[in-house]
Amino acid sequence: MTFPVEAFEDGSEPAENGPPNFLVLDNLSISIIETDGSYHSLLKDESLASPQLSTQELEDVRSDLRENRQIEPLITEDMNGQEQILVFRPADRTPALSEEPRVIQMGLSTAPLSRILWRQWLIFMGLSAVAVAAGVLIYFSVINRTLRPLSTIVQSVKNIDASNMKGRIPEEQGQVEVDSLSASFNDMLERLERSFDQEREAKEKMRQFVADASHELRTPITSIHGYLEILLRGAAKKPDQLATSLESMYGETNRIIKLVEELLLLAKLDRQPELPLERVDLSRLIMSMQTQLSVLAGNRNVRLSIEKDLYGYINPDKIKQVILNLFQNAVQHTHPDEGEILVSLCRESSRLHLSVTDNGTGIEESKLPHIFERFYKADISRSHRYGGAGLGLSITKSIILAHHGEVSVNSTRYEGATFHVYLPIR
Numbered sequence: 001m002t003f004p005v006e007a008f009e010d011g012s013e014p015a016e017n018g019p020p021n022f023l024v025l026d027n028l029s030i031s032i033i034e035t036d037g038s039y040h041s042l043l044k045d046e047s048l049a050s051p052q053l054s055t056q057e058l059e060d061v062r063s064d065l066r067e068n069r070q071i072e073p074l075i076t077e078d079m080n081g082q083e084q085i086l087v088f089r090p091a092d093r094t095p096a097l098s099e100e101p102r103v104i105q106m107g108l109s110t111a112p113l114s115r116i117l118w119r120q121w122l123i124f125m126g127l128s129a130v131a132v133a134a135g136v137l138i139y140f141s142v143i144n145r146t147l148r149p150l151s152t153i154v155q156s157v158k159n160i161d162a163s164n165m166k167g168r169i170p171e172e173q174g175q176v177e178v179d180s181l182s183a184s185f186n187d188m189l190e191r192l193e194r195s196f197d198q199e200r201e202a203k204e205k206m207r208q209f210v211a212d213a214s215h216e217l218r219t220p221i222t223s224i225h226g227y228l229e230i231l232l233r234g235a236a237k238k239p240d241q242l243a244t245s246l247e248s249m250y251g252e253t254n255r256i257i258k259l260v261e262e263l264l265l266l267a268k269l270d271r272q273p274e275l276p277l278e279r280v281d282l283s284r285l286i287m288s289m290q291t292q293l294s295v296l297a298g299n300r301n302v303r304l305s306i307e308k309d310l311y312g313y314i315n316p317d318k319i320k321q322v323i324l325n326l327f328q329n330a331v332q333h334t335h336p337d338e339g340e341i342l343v344s345l346c347r348e349s350s351r352l353h354l355s356v357t358d359n360g361t362g363i364e365e366s367k368l369p370h371i372f373e374r375f376y377k378a379d380i381s382r383s384h385r386y387g388g389a390g391l392g393l394s395i396t397k398s399i400i401l402a403h404h405g406e407v408s409v410n411s412t413r414y415e416g417a418t419f420h421v422y423l424p425i426r
Helices: 057-066 111-158 177-232 239-271 282-287 291-299 316-332 367-369 380-385 394-403
Strands: 028-033 040-041 074-077 081-089 103-109 278-281 302-307 311-314 340-348 352-360 406-411 419-424
Touching: 057 081, 057 103, 103 111, 103 278, 111 177, 278 282, 278 316, 282 302, 282 311, 282 316, 282 340, 282 352, 291 302, 291 316, 291 340, 311 316, 311 419, 316 340, 316 352, 316 394, 316 419, 340 419, 394 406, 394 419
Parallel strands: 302 340
Antiparallel strands: 028 040, 028 103, 074 081, 081 103, 278 311, 340 352, 352 419, 406 419
């Protein structure tokens, strides 16, 4: 701030009426400090009173002015106890060298600044409180929006157990990560459900298997036990009854041995489904069984339709067992004199097609899905007649699956049946 100082260069006193009105401010004080240390106010009486500097403070200010050094503002109080910020400027452009320089002292009250600072502080604190409150609201809103889908997942998972695997978690909840997590949970639940279903099915099959095996074993054992009772009651002393009983018990023991062997074979295939395979001429293998098949067929007409030189990686013993099982099944369901059985082998693309066809009684359509199940008997009367336990076709399927092949059946009631076996060439 610059003031006209020409009026004071001659040492005259300022006019009593004071400076112009535009310099009058309630929170401002302006004084000239004379060479003798006296103060002359340049503003009206209603302005602030100029604070009086101590002798040392005034000497420091004049020293800084003489040497053109920067004068730091001072903060002090006037006679009325009001705090002011003081700045200093030289009053004379060319002060006399023999005298102390006159100084213009300008003071500004700190009260308005304090009020402004307090107001700014209150505004800041108010805005901070509003910001914190808004932040808390937004935080809880976001947390609630984020955790609600997770709570849904947790609740859904709690409601799922081994007896209830049908529940699923909603996969469209508005959050990509949560939706992805829900989809992963649902995939896991589907796999678990399939595993539980397979376990229940396996347990049910095992229970049924044990029950059927026990039934099949109990029948011949009961028969043997009955013959032994007859012998112990005196039949052993009668040659005819003794021979009949021994022959019957021999047949029943053979039946038990066959059943046990079949059960052991099925257990082995279940435990170790892979078989040692070798490259074999399947055409020659089947042709070598022609005599054996003719003996089993009796008076039935047996025809072979075999393409030559068809090689495949197979287990010869197990494939022979498959052919015998299918052939015996055809023998059991055809007429002893008018029955016809066709065994054929050909190549279809990258696999070998073996089929056994008969003109027997056929299989009812409702029974076709169960024909390869263990202990399943499509015709119970024929099973009792031929002593079968219903394991032949189950063993056939297990052997073919161990060769990575397929087995199926086509049949119409009273029009015969055809069993198809497909084996990979490599």
